[in-house]
Amino acid sequence: MKQIVIAIDGPAGAGKSTVSRTLAARLGYRYVDTGAMYRVIGVLAAERGIELDAADQLAELCDQVDITFESGADGAVTRANGRDVSDLIRSGPAGQLASKVSTVPVVRERLVAAQRRLGAGGGVVMEGRDIGTVVFPDAPLKVFLDASPAERARRRAVELQARGEGVDLVAMERDIAERDARDRSRAHSPLRAAPDAHVIDSTDCSVDAIVTELVALAQTIERA
Numbered sequence: 001m002k003q004i005v006i007a008i009d010g011p012a013g014a015g016k017s018t019v020s021r022t023l024a025a026r027l028g029y030r031y032v033d034t035g036a037m038y039r040v041i042g043v044l045a046a047e048r049g050i051e052l053d054a055a056d057q058l059a060e061l062c063d064q065v066d067i068t069f070e071s072g073a074d075g076a077v078t079r080a081n082g083r084d085v086s087d088l089i090r091s092g093p094a095g096q097l098a099s100k101v102s103t104v105p106v107v108r109e110r111l112v113a114a115q116r117r118l119g120a121g122g123g124v125v126m127e128g129r130d131i132g133t134v135v136f137p138d139a140p141l142k143v144f145l146d147a148s149p150a151e152r153a154r155r156r157a158v159e160l161q162a163r164g165e166g167v168d169l170v171a172m173e174r175d176i177a178e179r180d181a182r183d184r185s186r187a188h189s190p191l192r193a194a195p196d197a198h199v200i201d202s203t204d205c206s207v208d209a210i211v212t213e214l215v216a217l218a219q220t221i222e223r224a
Contacts, residue, residue, distance in 0.1 A: 013152025042097025
């Protein structure tokens with residue numbers, strides 16, 4: 001059977017990472033978290049004192065950083081030039097940094113090119129916010145995962161609390177609303193569902209139910 005590209009998009013907290021990792025494991029595919037790539041650039045820019053709208057410096061940073069993904073005992077491991085940044089990029093501030101650098105066109109251009117290289121040849125589950133619309137618009141299987149803002153804030157709060165971070169749920173909902181506004185209104189690659197995407201509301205849906213549905217869809221396409 002042929003191996004395909006599976007594009008999974010959606011806003012923060014919709015369940016993309018858990019669904020994508022589980023789906024990749026079930027199918028024996030590689031997993032690529034494109035949101036992590038923007039988080040890496042945002043965090044490294046902050047570490048190096050690069051302004052988040054400094055296009056030339058951000059472009060140079062993108063060119064200098066080799067971002068790779070590995071499967072680890074506790075989930076996916078993200079490395080930047082060999083350095084394990086998995087925990088660093090999952091903090092609350094890292095998400096806001098990612099959202100800001102992702103509005104810079106040259107950053108998106110550099111990272112989209114890298115994402116296309118990672119997905120070349122298929123056999124990959126790639127999650128993000130513009131995979132089915134920009135990175136792989138011809139992907140055989142496109143999915144748009146969503147959930148209510150309140151549920152997405154609750155999930156994010158649980159994730160951060162598990163990392164030992166204090167959480168203000170009201171502030172979390174506000175941050176999610178602000179990030180949604182940036183992602184959906186940006187001129188370059190705005191967050192939206194592809195016209196032919198399978199739209200799934202994960203608010204009251206289990207991961208297993210969603211993955212089972214997507215495995216069936218993927219296998220049907222693989223056999224075609």
